[in-house]
Amino acid sequence: MTSTSRAFHLAASGGALHLTQRNRDVTQPTPQQVLIRIGAASLNYRDLLTLQDTASNRDGLIPLSDGAGTVVAVGSGVSRWKVGDRVSANFFPTWQGGPFSPVALATALGGGQTDGMLSEYVLADAASLVAVPEHLSLAEAATLPCAAVTAWHALFERGHLQPGETVLVQGTGGVALFGLQLATAHGAKVIVTSSSDAKLARARAMGAWKTINYKTQPAWDAAALDLTEGQGVDHILELGGPDTYNRSISAIAPGGRIAQIGVLTGFASQPNILPLQFKNASIDGICVGSVQHFERLNQFLATHRIHPVIDKTFAFDDAPAAYEHLKSAAHFGKVVIDLS
Ligand SMILES: NC(=O)c1ccc[n+]([C@@H]2O[C@H](COP(=O)([O-])OP(=O)(O)OC[C@H]3O[C@@H](n4cnc5c(N)ncnc54)[C@H](OP(=O)(O)O)[C@@H]3O)[C@@H](O)[C@H]2O)c1
Structure with missing residues (x-):
C-alpha cells in the first residue's frame, strides 16, 4: 500500500476558496477506525455552497461528503469490517440513529470540520460506515450519502x-x-x-x-x-x-x-x-440522515434493484471541472469523480 494519498483541499486565497491538489501521508487507523481506498466520490449542491462560503474557516479541508471505497486496513478494535469490504460513510459520522443532535452538524463530512471524500485514502470511524449494496458499483454507491x-x-x-x-x-x-x-x-x-x-x-x-x-x-x-x-x-x-x-x-x-x-x-x-x-x-x-436511515435506504435499493442516475463522471484531476458542471445545472442526476 502506498504511503501517500492524493487529495484535493480547499485553499483560501484572494478572499475566495479554491480547490488545490496536494499529497498527504496515509496514516494507519486507530483502534475504532478503518482506512478506505476511495473508488469514487460525488458532488452535491452543498459542495458549491461550501466553496462559496468564505466566512467559515475551511482552509485546508478536504471537501465532499459523498464517497465509496474498499477497506484496506482496520483498527485493532474493529470487528464489523474486514479488508476488502465495500463501504461508504454516513454524512454525519456521529449520528448513528435515534434523535438528531445538533452536535453532529460540526462533524458533517467535507463541509463541517471533518475532512471529506475527495481523497484517495480516507480514515473513517467504523461506526459511521454502511455496506455498499451488492448490485451497485462504487461510483453508484458514491452518490448516496447526502442526496x-x-x-x-x-x-x-x-x-x-x-x-x-x-x-x-x-x-x-x-x-x-x-x-x-x-x-x-x-x-x-x-x-x-x-x-x-x-x-x-x-x-x-x-x-x-x-x-x-x-x-x-x-x-x-x-x-x-x-x-x-x-x-x-x-x-x-x-x-x-x-x-x-x-x-x-x-x-x-x-x-x-x-x-x-x-x-x-x-x-x-x-x-x-x-x-x-x-x-x-x-x-x-430534514437534515440528511442517520447511519440507520442509510442502512434502511440501502436495503430498499437492493430489494428494488434501483441504480442511481449518474449524469457524468470526471477523472480525479478534473475535479474542478466537475464542480463547474454541477454549477451549470446542466446535469440530470449525479456528478461523479472517479478515484479508482
Ligand atoms: N437538508 C438537507 O439535508 C439537504 C440534503 C441534500 C441537499 N439539500 C439541498 O437540496 C437542494 C438540492 O440539492 P441537490 O444536490 O439535489 O442539487 P442539484 O443536484 O445541484 O440540483 C440542481 C437542480 O435543481 C433544479 N432547480 C434549480 N432551481 C430550481 C427552482 N427554482 N425550482 C425547481 N427546481 C430548481 C434544477 O433542475 P432542472 O435543471 O431540472 O430545472 C437544477 O438542475 C439544494 O438546495 C441542497 O442544498 C439539502
Missing part, C-alpha cells in the same frame, strides 16, 4: 409514504431524482418539475407520473392542483426555498407533508404558513 439519504429520510422515515400517494419533486438534480426513484418503486405517483422539457422527458421515461416545466408554467402549484384534480400533492420535497415555498404550500394536499430540504434559490424563505393550518398540513425539517 439519497435525504430523500429517503423525508419520504419514508418522516413522511411514511404510502403506495398510491402523490409526491412532487423540484428539478432533476440529485435529491429530486432519488425522490422520483424511491417513491415510484414504492407505488407512489410522482410529479417532477424542471426548467427543461428534455429533462422532463427523461423523468417520464424513469416513471414520473406527470411533469411540469416551471419556466413555461411558473404557476406550477396551480398545475399540480389540476393534475391532482384539486386535491393537492401528499408529499413535496421543497428544494427551491424563497422562490418555491409559497407554491409548495399552495400545492400541498390536506394532511400533506412538505419536506424542508433545499436552498436552491436562496436562504431567506419567508413562507406564508397560515394555509397549512387550514389544511392540517405539516412542514418537516
